[in-house]
Amino acid sequence: MLKNILRKQSKQKGPEMGYKNILFDLDGTLTDSSEGITKSVLYTYEKMGLTPPADELLPTFIGPPLADSFIRCGVKEENARDAVDIYRERYNTIGKFENNPYPGMIELLQKLNDEGYNLYVATSKPEKTSLEVLDHFDMTKYFKEVAGATYDAKREKKEDVIRYLLDKISLEDKDELSDTVMIGDTTYDVTGAAEFNIPCIAVTWGFGDLEEMKDKGAIAVVNTMEELYRAITQ
Numbered sequence: 001m002l003k004n005i006l007r008k009q010s011k012q013k014g015p016e017m018g019y020k021n022i023l024f025d026l027d028g029t030l031t032d033s034s035e036g037i038t039k040s041v042l043y044t045y046e047k048m049g050l051t052p053p054a055d056e057l058l059p060t061f062i063g064p065p066l067a068d069s070f071i072r073c074g075v076k077e078e079n080a081r082d083a084v085d086i087y088r089e090r091y092n093t094i095g096k097f098e099n100n101p102y103p104g105m106i107e108l109l110q111k112l113n114d115e116g117y118n119l120y121v122a123t124s125k126p127e128k129t130s131l132e133v134l135d136h137f138d139m140t141k142y143f144k145e146v147a148g149a150t151y152d153a154k155r156e157k158k159e160d161v162i163r164y165l166l167d168k169i170s171l172e173d174k175d176e177l178s179d180t181v182m183i184g185d186t187t188y189d190v191t192g193a194a195e196f197n198i199p200c201i202a203v204t205w206g207f208g209d210l211e212e213m214k215d216k217g218a219i220a221v222v223n224t225m226e227e228l229y230r231a232i233t234q
Contacts, residue, residue: 021176033062066087104224127150148161182198184208
């Protein structure tokens with residue numbers, strides 16, 4: 001059904017309108033990773049003997065660097081890296097596959113890929129884990145490059161990941177950057193992309209604060225895959 005809708009909406013083949021280079025966030029944008037992440041967070045607090053965050057705070061772990069989230073939710077700064085290591089005990093074995101692509105996302109990626117758009121991933125999730133998740137859902141084939149964080153936290157903030165990606169693909173010309181857009185669900189996506197004058201489209205199916213994303217400069221808010229397709233291509 002979605003394929004038919006997108007086909008009807010496309011009046012030109014190829015990136016002749018809208019943007020050419022599309023940077024996607026992963027968690028909360030491409031896939032719903034909430035189950036695996038929140039269960040791994042609770043596992044961490046239990047193993048550390050700490051009171052877990054309130055349920056409404058658990059989604060805030062999706063998107064930002066993990067150490068920052070643990071500190072924000074009661075873990076002492078000197079223990080934050082230990083918390084991340086414990087989290088990964090569960091997440092890297094079980095949690096990463098407690099995850100699903102959002103309905104219609106694979107069809108959208110196929111459509112954009114077929115039409116000649118350059119698709120990339122820029123995520124604060126470790127790059128190795130990101131590739132494992134994308135491989136698991138047979139999604140890696142849609143992307144020209146996947147850029148993620150490092151396990152040692154030397155590269156984990158969104159702006160550092162985007163810089164790493166732009167260096168990998170030699171995308172630094174102003175004209176090329178003007179044809180580039182970030183797709184994400186948190187303020188970190190908006191502000192990280194803004195470091196390179198890259199606009200960001202906010203998706204509503206993720207876990208961020210939409211009002212905050214708009215306040216930080218998101219150029220559009222989309223509620224469906226069809227709206228996202230139009231925002232990219234028109």
